Amino acid sequence: MSAIRVMFIGRSPNLASTRVRVANLLEPLSHRGVRAELHILPRLFCERLKLFRKSAAFDIVVLQKKLLSPLIFFFLRQASRCLVYDFDDAVFVRDAFGFDNAAKIWISKSRQRRFKRTVRNVDLVLAGNAYLENIARKFNPNVAVLPSPVSLTNHPTxxxxxxxxxxxxxxxxxxxxxxxxxxxxxxxxxxxxxxxxxxxxxxxxxxxxxxxxxxxxxxxxxxxxxxxxxxxxxxxxxxxxxxxxxxxxxxxxxxxxxxxxxxxxxxxxxxxxxxxxxxxxxxxxxxxxxxxxxxxxxxxxxxxxxxxxxxxxxxxxYTVEVIADKLTGLLKNLVSS
Known part of the structure; x- marks a missing residue:
């Protein structure tokens, strides 16, 4: 199989999840037949549409963590051959530290709606752990756990x-x-x-x-x-x-x-x-x-x-190499299917 092209869309290069789950994997993926690029989601509507139009040149688009509005997500879905959603936090609830678990303050109906819409309408979901996998699987059967990798290159102990x-x-x-x-x-x-x-x-x-x-x-x-x-x-x-x-x-x-x-x-x-x-x-x-x-x-x-x-x-x-191997397999299987 020839190299597959993947567009990752992240919120910011300084965001920890984008750095750990995308930027740190770009080079290892390139050694495994995956030509991946990280694009930062623009703030302006017209700039987002320009970015989405570029997605036609890629085999796969990976939306990293961001829950888009219905209209913006519609345009992204329409422009993408294969669309993947990657997340490593409970983005479907609020962080309400200090409140009882039964309290309604945890519930965010807008987050839940966006999460369900996103997960239901992508071709593959990458979840950071088993808890997130189980939540996503309620809305899409094609879910895989992809842990966040750690780079051990020159890592002191x-x-x-x-x-x-x-x-x-x-x-x-x-x-x-x-x-x-x-x-x-x-x-x-x-x-x-x-x-x-x-x-x-x-x-x-x-x-x-x-x-x-x-x-x-x-x-x-x-x-x-x-x-x-x-x-x-x-x-x-x-x-x-x-x-x-x-x-x-x-x-x-x-x-x-x-x-x-x-x-x-x-x-x-x-x-x-x-x-x-x-x-x-x-x-x-x-x-x-x-x-x-x-x-x-x-x-x-x-x-x-x-x-x-x-x-x-x-x-x-959990090394970058181990996770890059797993992600490569998931992406190539998605393209071949």
């Missing part, structure tokens, strides 16, 4: 560096997710009273934790892997709700790539990548969270064992 003077517990995220690390402030304070540690937070926004000394590290694409590799334990606390179940455990995959064990809430995909608590701990209560963190802080050998197991798991299932 914890074992590349000497011991920290005091164990480092770390978290990486953005201003929109700082609420999750702040939600376990009292747990971290209790743990620090038993086993002192240094807390590092990598974020685009400074964060202060009232009961602990917190070292803020400004996020940068170039330095994030190096900073994570200096963690002794990574954290991924989450609430358990319709929004967080759609998360694809990317923080944890970053920790695992750096051979850093983790403590995470047992929510959604976090449980899957914990591998029965062999790569890190997926916990269901505040007490489990504290106990698991203390256990890792107390045992350097356990941290190393879990970190190495996590790295091996990522190498087997």
């Amino acid at each position: 914890r074992n590349d560096f000497p011991d920290n003077p005091k164990p480092v517990v770390g978290w990486i995220g953005s201003r929109t997710t700082l609420k999750y690390i702040l939600s376990i402030e009292s747990i971290l304070a209790r743990v620090a009273a038993v086993h002192p540690f240094e807390l590092r937070i990598i974020s685009d926004t400074p964060c202060s934790v009232a009961t602990l000394t917190c070292h803020h590290i400004p996020w940068s694409l170039e330095q994030q892997d190096l900073e994570i590799a200096h963690f002794d334990v990574g954290l991924m606390p989450l609430s358990d709700d319709p929004w967080t179940n759609g998360k694809c455990a990317y923080k944890i995959l970053q920790y695992m790539a750096a051979e850093v064990p983790f403590v995470a809430s047992a929510v959604g995909m976090n449980v899957e990548v914990a591998c029965g608590n062999t790569t890190g701990y997926a916990v269901r209560s505040d007490r489990e969270f504290a106990d698991s963190l203390i256990k890792l802080l107390d045992d350097k050998a356990l941290r190393r064992q879990m970190g190495e197991a996590g790295r091996a798991f990522v190498e087997q299932h």
Whole structure:
């Protein structure tokens, strides 16, 4: 088969999901017979129509995460030979952290309508995890799980560096997710009273934790892997709700790539990548969270064992190369069918 041409349409080159799930895969796809291009969705209606007209030159168009208005989606569908929808968040609900799961505030009828319309009318859906796959499958039988990949090229690991003077517990995220690390402030304070540690937070926004000394590290694409590799334990606390179940455990995959064990809430995909608590701990209560963190802080050998197991798991299932192979197969099958 000759090389297939694929147009990815994303919202912004700076958006994490577009960078991780599209931009990082373009070169690996080119080595597998897929000539892929990333195009950013314009803001103006007329510019969007110009972009869609270009799609006729491509075998496949992949709409990445964006839920379009009915009219704009109609024009895209009409212009595309094969149309794929890729998403890695629960885009069909609101992020309503702090509200009861039964509360109607989670429900967004406009998001639900756009999501259903999109999924029903594409040729293939790529979902970031099994929870998202199950939701999409209600409206389209042609759904595949495509995890978010991690690049291991020149990726530093914890074992590349000497011991920290005091164990480092770390978290990486953005201003929109700082609420999750702040939600376990009292747990971290209790743990620090038993086993002192240094807390590092990598974020685009400074964060202060009232009961602990917190070292803020400004996020940068170039330095994030190096900073994570200096963690002794990574954290991924989450609430358990319709929004967080759609998360694809990317923080944890970053920790695992750096051979850093983790403590995470047992929510959604976090449980899957914990591998029965062999790569890190997926916990269901505040007490489990504290106990698991203390256990890792107390045992350097356990941290190393879990970190190495996590790295091996990522190498087997979540590298850019592994995900590029899977995506190539899905796209080529779509064209041939």
